[in-house]
Amino acid sequence: MEIFQDHIDKFLGLAVSREYGFLKKSQWYSPEALVEIQNHKLSKLLRHAARNVPYYLEFSDQLQQVANSTHPLNCISNLPIITRDILRHQVNDFKAKNHKEKLRQRIKTGGTTGQPLELYIDDYLRILNRAVERRGDYEWTMVSPRSKIAIIWGQAPKRSYNLNGWMKRLKENVQGSIHRRWRFYISRITDEELAVQAMHIAALKPDILLGYASMLTRLAVYVIEHPEVKIKPRVVLSTAETLSTDRKDIMQQAFACRIANRYSMAEFGTVASECPAGCLHIHAERVIVEVVRNGKPVADGQEGEIVITDLDNYAYPLIRYATGDIGVISTERCNCGRDLPVLRSIDGRIVDYIASSSLAVPLLGNHLIRCFTKDDNIAKRIRQVQVEQRELDKLEVTIVCKDNCSLELDDEQKIKQYMIDEYFGSTCMQIMFHYADCVKTTAAGKTPFFINSISQS
Numbered sequence: 001m002e003i004f005q006d007h008i009d010k011f012l013g014l015a016v017s018r019e020y021g022f023l024k025k026s027q028w029y030s031p032e033a034l035v036e037i038q039n040h041k042l043s044k045l046l047r048h049a050a051r052n053v054p055y056y057l058e059f060s061d062q063l064q065q066v067a068n069s070t071h072p073l074n075c076i077s078n079l080p081i082i083t084r085d086i087l088r089h090q091v092n093d094f095k096a097k098n099h100k101e102k103l104r105q106r107i108k109t110g111g112t113t114g115q116p117l118e119l120y121i122d123d124y125l126r127i128l129n130r131a132v133e134r135r136g137d138y139e140w141t142m143v144s145p146r147s148k149i150a151i152i153w154g155q156a157p158k159r160s161y162n163l164n165g166w167m168k169r170l171k172e173n174v175q176g177s178i179h180r181r182w183r184f185y186i187s188r189i190t191d192e193e194l195a196v197q198a199m200h201i202a203a204l205k206p207d208i209l210l211g212y213a214s215m216l217t218r219l220a221v222y223v224i225e226h227p228e229v230k231i232k233p234r235v236v237l238s239t240a241e242t243l244s245t246d247r248k249d250i251m252q253q254a255f256a257c258r259i260a261n262r263y264s265m266a267e268f269g270t271v272a273s274e275c276p277a278g279c280l281h282i283h284a285e286r287v288i289v290e291v292v293r294n295g296k297p298v299a300d301g302q303e304g305e306i307v308i309t310d311l312d313n314y315a316y317p318l319i320r321y322a323t324g325d326i327g328v329i330s331t332e333r334c335n336c337g338r339d340l341p342v343l344r345s346i347d348g349r350i351v352d353y354i355a356s357s358s359l360a361v362p363l364l365g366n367h368l369i370r371c372f373t374k375d376d377n378i379a380k381r382i383r384q385v386q387v388e389q390r391e392l393d394k395l396e397v398t399i400v401c402k403d404n405c406s407l408e409l410d411d412e413q414k415i416k417q418y419m420i421d422e423y424f425g426s427t428c429m430q431i432m433f434h435y436a437d438c439v440k441t442t443a444a445g446k447t448p449f450f451i452n453s454i455s456q457s
């Protein structure tokens with residue numbers, strides 16, 4: 001009966017309203033009260049992970065110790081950090097043994113190391129994340145929860161034209177209408193296709209444009225060049241990528257409305273949202289955000305890697321997960337009066353882009369990985385590959401072959417051609433090949449697929 005009630009609640013959005021009702025109040029709590037919530041949720045999560053999650057069995061004493069301390073949040077840095085590499089190799093070890101498989105949802109993340117990663121979230125997180133979105137995307141941008149949202153996303157998912165595929169699209173359309181959220185995919189489409197998409201977006205008359213900063217910028221450039229296309233949202237929410245001043249200016253010029261930032265990722269949903277006073281507040285009731293260097297917390301106001309603990313993912317606990325993003329937590333109090341902690345900047349991800357003098361749209365370096373996996377015969381000869389950029393308009397590809405030899409010139413030519421066809425077109429990108437015994441490792445011990453040494457220098 002309880003399960004039946006849960007389904008009704010979810011269907012009618014009552015569960016979301018209930019969770020939002022709490023978040024609406026708790027955003028005005030004192031810092032002490034917010035820390036109290038985090039301490040309580042953290043110790044509960046640690047006890048659960050120590051008992052039920054295979055990966056944490058090895059660390060169960062440490063977890064129990066922190067859980068039993070009077071202030072678990074202060075001791076969290078005693079716990080190990082989870083990297084994407086650990087997750088990739090032990091993906092099933094993070095599944096809680098006492099959690100039903102059907103209450104676990106599989107998600108895919110794009111990843112910053114060149115390899116997508118599949119992991120899981122607790123089914124109930126969809127409800128909690130929608131409640132967080134209601135507070136961050138609607139309340140803080142001062143639009144009604146019944147507003148229309150156009151989601152400007154990257155690459156369209158693969159479409160299959162069998163019965164399953166049609167059913168999936170039908171479900172998406174029905175859900176889109178119920179929740180008033182419609183998706184548009186504008187990555188890797190031609191200018192003609194973009195014109196059609198822009199027309200559809202204009203016809204929808206969305207109140208909110210939400211999307212990747214790079215995709216919103218592409219749409220903004222189109223709108224500026226085609227003033228007859230009227231897209232007039234009340235707010236633009238930029239997410240998942242760095243919102244640079246340049247991009248913000250272009251969006252401002254095109255859409256003439258408030259441009260707000262949001263920090264989110266597939267693993268955790270929305271982590272932080274911009275309040276009406278312009279600060280990026282962490283949704284502290286949902287997540288713990290730390291900024292660390294070499295695993296240890298930095299002093300307030302110092303830059304470091306953002307490490308996140310999800311306080312509600314009981315199906316797949318991620319405790320101290322290293323995001324690869326660089327950020328700073330501010331101790332200054334925001335003028336809006338909320339005491340939810342503030343992320344002052346997230347600007348580490350710009351290094352993920354290819355520097356080019358002629359690319360119309362910013363391109364993530366990791367997109368190129370597809371050019372090495374497209375041809376099976378080439379892919380099975382490669383052990384490791386890394387693309388480094390040390391100069392504008394020039395890419396240096398380092399390949400480690402399984403047989404310690406090198407690829408044939410024809411194969412190199414094929415890879416180059418894929419890159420040109422898919423990404424570079426008639427731009428002047430130079431592509432060089434080298435062969436080595438291993439690829440470069442960063443100071444943090446990572447071997448990223450793409451390194452932008454220009455932005456790092």
Ligand SMILES: [Zn+2]
Binds near residue numbers: 336
């Ligand atoms: Zn604020």
